Amino acid sequence: MKLKHGLVGAGIMVLGVSLAAPALGYGVASAQQVRALGSGAAVRLDPSDSSPVIANLAAGATLDWIGESGPYHIVSIPGQPGEDDLIGYVLAAEVEIVGGVSAGVPAGMPPPATGSVIPNIHAQYERSKARRSSGLKRSLWGGTLAIVAVATTQIVFAVADEDAYADSASHQAAVDRHSTAGTVRNALMLSGAGLLAWGAADYLLGSRDIETMEAELPTLADPALEVQYGDASARRGSGKRRFTWGAIMAGGSYATVRWLPWLGAPERADYDTEWQYLSAVHRRDRTETANRWFIGVGSVLGVWGVLDWVLGSRKMSEIEAISRVSAVPGLRRIPVAATGPDLFVRRALDRTEIGLAWSR
Numbered sequence: 001m002k003l004k005h006g007l008v009g010a011g012i013m014v015l016g017v018s019l020a021a022p023a024l025g026y027g028v029a030s031a032q033q034v035r036a037l038g039s040g041a042a043v044r045l046d047p048s049d050s051s052p053v054i055a056n057l058a059a060g061a062t063l064d065w066i067g068e069s070g071p072y073h074i075v076s077i078p079g080q081p082g083e084d085d086l087i088g089y090v091l092a093a094e095v096e097i098v099g100g101v102s103a104g105v106p107a108g109m110p111p112p113a114t115g116s117v118i119p120n121i122h123a124q125y126e127r128s129k130a131r132r133s134s135g136l137k138r139s140l141w142g143g144t145l146a147i148v149a150v151a152t153t154q155i156v157f158a159v160a161d162e163d164a165y166a167d168s169a170s171h172q173a174a175v176d177r178h179s180t181a182g183t184v185r186n187a188l189m190l191s192g193a194g195l196l197a198w199g200a201a202d203y204l205l206g207s208r209d210i211e212t213m214e215a216e217l218p219t220l221a222d223p224a225l226e227v228q229y230g231d232a233s234a235r236r237g238s239g240k241r242r243f244t245w246g247a248i249m250a251g252g253s254y255a256t257v258r259w260l261p262w263l264g265a266p267e268r269a270d271y272d273t274e275w276q277y278l279s280a281v282h283r284r285d286r287t288e289t290a291n292r293w294f295i296g297v298g299s300v301l302g303v304w305g306v307l308d309w310v311l312g313s314r315k316m317s318e319i320e321a322i323s324r325v326s327a328v329p330g331l332r333r334i335p336v337a338a339t340g341p342d343l344f345v346r347r348a349l350d351r352t353e354i355g356l357a358w359s360r
Helices: 002-024 121-155 168-216 225-259 274-327
Strands: 032-036 041-044 053-057 062-069 072-077 086-091 095-099 342-348 351-357
Touching: 041 072, 053 086, 062 086, 062 095, 121 168, 121 274, 225 274
Parallel strands: none
Antiparallel strands: 032 062, 032 095, 041 053, 041 086, 062 072, 072 086, 342 351
16 A cells, blocks of 8 residues: 555656646757758867767758857767767857757746857957948048038028129028028038037947957957958059049139139129129129138048058058068078987097087
């Protein structure tokens, strides 16, 4: 009778344990698997490159996924009949996760990460470079937007004295246009200032992260010569284009103002009425203002382009010189034995000779 009650108790305990695990949200088997991306993926005994290989996976082969250990996935290798399964480690780069969410995840909890959540230092470095570059571009766009808004208001919508208009209604219409343009200008200036501040923040934060990572890993600051040469070539090309556009902007503006008669300095004798003459003077003033803006912006673009052109060309020349030196065959070195001298003692012609013999 005691034996019967003992067997019943053991059965209830086993049943309770088997039902308790799912109730607590933990399964006994994983519904996820790893699949080999290529042939020859090595499954190692420990999560280390020096650990012995216990299995090699064929392309498309799958194993049950258990967990992660650094850059390795922990997998289960089926054992022989009557033997326990083996636990192995395979690089995450050589396999992919397939299947549903692991049954071993507690109920209501998010599934475990199936890859490296934190990017490595090289990915962080590239991300910081992209952030710095986008910040610089955003700052340039913001500043350009604000400058264009101010220049447009001063050039296109400038208001002259009332005498420069045919009547009071024309002058009032010009004042109203200038007022509306001023409102739009203020909105564009605020937008440009916001873009400028946003870009400056990204540029400073990206630069700070880059400096920190280059201090930790100096090799990050020295990309391959092919990459440096490509960057230098792109810089030289953009410098050429910038210089060309700057020259066209400044030279074209100067030539237009100087050679187009309609925009020349007005003469009082050429106009029948006073308001026509004053209107021409006002047009000339706006033309001169626009000319100064165009020449100023074109000069900045031209100087910037020349600087990038020269620096990019010089960097390309340096890299080309390094490649030429690297291509020259080095001097043939004669290997020297790393053995030390031998002490000898010998008799020759009734004399005892002691010395060192160097091997070659």
